[in-house]
């Protein structure tokens with residue numbers, strides 16, 4: 001396991017800091033004095049792994065929100081570099097400007113498989129963050145995304161969208177340029193693209209701004225990702241005019257990958273490395289790659305024509321429908337009775 | 340979902356002990372504080388004759404205003420909200436729904452069905468802001484999907500009147516996904532050359548504006564209606580900028596090319612009927628019957 005210096009320890013990660021420090025000390029000592037301490041180091045690493053497993057298996061929903069927003073979590077660009085090493089990116093909505101909050105590139109995921117990857121880009125450092133607006137897209141970002149999806153369709157390249165955004169940007173210009181229209185248009189047009197679409201929530205799935213690139217044949221979430229109709233802060237300030245109640249509200253919103261899987265609203269959860277994706281980018285990105293390859297394999301089985309569109313449409317007619325909810329309620333009630 | 344100050348609901352003037360009966364006949368205008376005789380107000384489409392303040396209409400009042408008398412046939416009334424998240428804030432969601440039903444005498448935030456408008460048969464959905472802020476949960480989404488499917492099958496024009504703060508947070512992800520479901524259904528309908536008229540009333544925001552409301556082939560708004568994606572308060576806090584005058588009003592949206600036109604309540608039916616007759620004329624002159 002990659003032992004990475006953690007500069008941003010979350011409060012519930014504190015117990016592992018001490019073990020990590022001891023590992024670092026031993027490594028230093030072994031190097032300086034040129035002695036073999038590998039047995040004790042390995043022991044500590046096992047201890048660390050167990051501790052992390054313990055912590056991360058029982059995170060509260062609010063803690064999951066913290067992990068999903070972790071500044072060191074792999075960002076879109078980290079995924080793109082691993083998924084499509086020979087990538088070529090495209091810019092602009094052809095109408096107004098290039099929105100850096102949305103990034104899209106085409107490339108080979110393996111020797112003969114071309115894909116288009118489009119996602120929100122939060123940025124990797126403060127300068128980056130500001131430039132790409134912390135992954136909060138303007139209308140031109142959504143329009144750029146749709147343009148690139150249509151380009152992918154022309155190349156017969158399957159589309160993978162990677163979702164990681166606090167939400168669509170709440171700005172004056174965003175409203176003037178039609179934020180509502182841009183998102184609505186994507187939701188409608190993604191049903192019409194005759195190439196398979198896979199949508200993965202890698203970090204923060206912030207309401208309409210997330211869904212705006214999130215209509216797909218398959219929807220997956222990373223193990224510690226969240227997906228929500230409204231941010232816990234936003235919900236708290238509407239209900240109690242008090243954003244500080246966000247942690248309490250996160251519990252109510254049932255926004256974790258595990259909650260949403262239980263509700264049968266997503267198809268798969270992608271495992272993260274022990275202790276979260278931020279502790280091991282390589283393992284996290286590889287695990288995403290594996291899931292995409294599996295999906296590509298399945299996608300070969302259906303012809304990329306009207307059948308694909310019909311199947312996608314049928315999926316959404318069932319998904320979150322009244323019958324879906326009724327059946328879930330029935331399941332919950334019968335499992336309660338069996339207890 | 341966005342919260343709104345309730346400055347648009349008609350306020351009944353506190354009655355004095357012996358003026359009770361008379362007070363029920365009067366409403367104080369929140370726009371100009373004038374006392375308005377209820378009878379005059381209803382004759383004037385619930386618009387203040389002094390300052391042009393538009394009082395909110397509920398779904399039944401809108402249906403009465405738009406459809407030909409007795410032509411409305413309700414559909415999909417059987418769907419009622421479920422508390423799948425077991426959501427509780429100051430009260431349980433179950434309690435909140437119960438109260439909303441009682442208050443509005445309806446079972447959800449949208450009424451759907453078919454009706455005629457000056458003889459043109461259409462599929463119609465009218466939202467009711469008084470029902471939990473007109474928020475869109477599973478039932479609202481389901482009714483819109485079914486209504487749109489019906490319009491596709493029966494080749495009827497579709498009209499949806501929006502009045503909503505956005506997605507219903509008490510149903511979490513189930514609500515968010517209604518944005519995709521409704522947009523998908525409307526896409527299918529439009530691919531078949533179905534005509535979709537979207538009517539935006541005060542307010543139309545959030546998940547509703549960013550899905551079916553802004554997909555209209557023609558988008559019409561009421562004067563002064565608040566329309567937008569994000570809440571003004573959030574925008575102010577995020578950008579630390581002063582909002583321009585009339586920001587996110589219907590007038591602002593026309594100026595910025597986001598909607599087709601603003602239509603006054605008293606001529607709304609006439610304008611819609613005209614669009615419907617243009618549509619029918621275009622198709623029937625090519626031998627296709629679209630609606631009658």
Ligand SMILES: [Zn+2]
Nearest residue numbers: 368371387390
């Ligand atoms: Zn007035």
